[in-house]
Amino acid sequence: MTSPVVCPAPDNMAAVALQMQRTALEAEASLLSIENRLHASLNRPTWVIDSTANVTGLVANVDQFLLSGAAAVERFNNTGFDLDLSSVAQLPFTGLWQVGYSCVVVASGAVNDNSFRDFKLRHGRPFPSPLGFITIWQENYLLYETNTGVGVDATVIAEFNAQAGDVVVPLIQHGNTSSTLTMQVPMRMWATLMSTPDQAKVV
Amino acid sequence: MVLPVPVGTDPACEFSEDWCLTTAAINARIAAYEKALARAYPASPMALLRRTEPLFPNAVSQPISMTEATFDTAGMTDLDADPTIITIQQTGRYVVRAWLQMASTTVVNTIVDATINVYGPPTAFISGYALDRGSLTVAVSSFHPAPFSTGGTFIKGTKISLSTAHTISSTVPILAASLFAGWHADQENP
Numbered sequence: 001m002t003s004p005v006v007c008p009a010p011d012n013m014a015a016v017a018l019q020m021q022r023t024a025l026e027a028e029a030s031l032l033s034i035e036n037r038l039h040a041s042l043n044r045p046t047w048v049i050d051s052t053a054n055v056t057g058l059v060a061n062v063d064q065f066l067l068s069g070a071a072a073v074e075r076f077n078n079t080g081f082d083l084d085l086s087s088v089a090q091l092p093f094t095g096l097w098q099v100g101y102s103c104v105v106v107a108s109g110a111v112n113d114n115s116f117r118d119f120k121l122r123h124g125r126p127f128p129s130p131l132g133f134i135t136i137w138q139e140n141y142l143l144y145e146t147n148t149g150v151g152v153d154a155t156v157i158a159e160f161n162a163q164a165g166d167v168v169v170p171l172i173q174h175g176n177t178s179s180t181l182t183m184q185v186p187m188r189m190w191a192t193l194m195s196t197p198d199q200a201k202v203v
Numbered sequence: 204m205v206l207p208v209p210v211g212t213d214p215a216c217e218f219s220e221d222w223c224l225t226t227a228a229i230n231a232r233i234a235a236y237e238k239a240l241a242r243a244y245p246a247s248p249m250a251l252l253r254r255t256e257p258l259f260p261n262a263v264s265q266p267i268s269m270t271e272a273t274f275d276t277a278g279m280t281d282l283d284a285d286p287t288i289i290t291i292q293q294t295g296r297y298v299v300r301a302w303l304q305m306a307s308t309t310v311v312n313t314i315v316d317a318t319i320n321v322y323g324p325p326t327a328f329i330s331g332y333a334l335d336r337g338s339l340t341v342a343v344s345s346f347h348p349a350p351f352s353t354g355g356t357f358i359k360g361t362k363i364s365l366s367t368a369h370t371i372s373s374t375v376p377i378l379a380a381s382l383f384a385g386w387h388a389d390q391e392n393p
Contacts, residue, residue, distance in 0.1 A: 030233045096274045138347070142347055159251050200386075
């Protein structure tokens, strides 16, 4: 919140020039503060990651990471933080984040008819930091593949109430026991801070 | 905004008055900017409800009762008064998204409808007042989680809920669910 600019009183009319300068500086400071917050409101902290290499050897019936740190690259990141990508990605600010990813997984060999593909998006909190994390919430999307072998495309989007430093993890579990799955490039993942936990000024 | 400007014929005392009018005008405009900015930054109206334990709905369509308000920046939820709804408090464009996990059933190809219901004032939950909705229909016999979404221009007082209905007489438990509504603009065409 900016401070109101002041006007001269009879006892300081002798210092009109100085007062004029102060008024100009006060007005400028107020406008600069508004300008900065307007820029921030138009540029919500956001990152976009692409995976640039296939993830192979996704075995059946256990959770498998879809984000491969070595092959994951930042396409956009205005958070000011190094995401330090591994199999997880960070949410560097506290607030409500909308997170999503899209990918396609294809069987490397035989396809089990109507076997499931469970695409998961997990919100985790480092504990004990930085060795691991506990799961706060998870949403998922389950699809089935026929025996055509063309693969399964999926997009999962969810909102998470995060603390600064929380992580999000894209995962898959599948029932294709006859062969492993390959997540093909490009896999894309993104996150945007939609709001802080403050109370909005509702009008 | 037109600022008062002193002229050469003004006596000194009137110059002071003009100055004060000028600063008052600047303050008024800054206050207007602050008020507009505060509506969108750092927080804007949005709410996220979740159901964190199983629910056993019957074959009749019913709103899913939520167990926690995970996020609410604008007094859009009141679980004690009604745990099924998000109430819009600021008119504007909203994105709405839902997700739910349907448990397995013993009947193959059970048809389950999941619907985001949006009811404008008057606020009675009568289907005739549905303004817009997103829906998902799946044939399930096993565990089935799915996300879906909708959106639209909603006025203050609009109520949003997530409901399910299915085709068999036994229950299809909902293992977990979430419902999110977030404001993103005042108008469709600014």
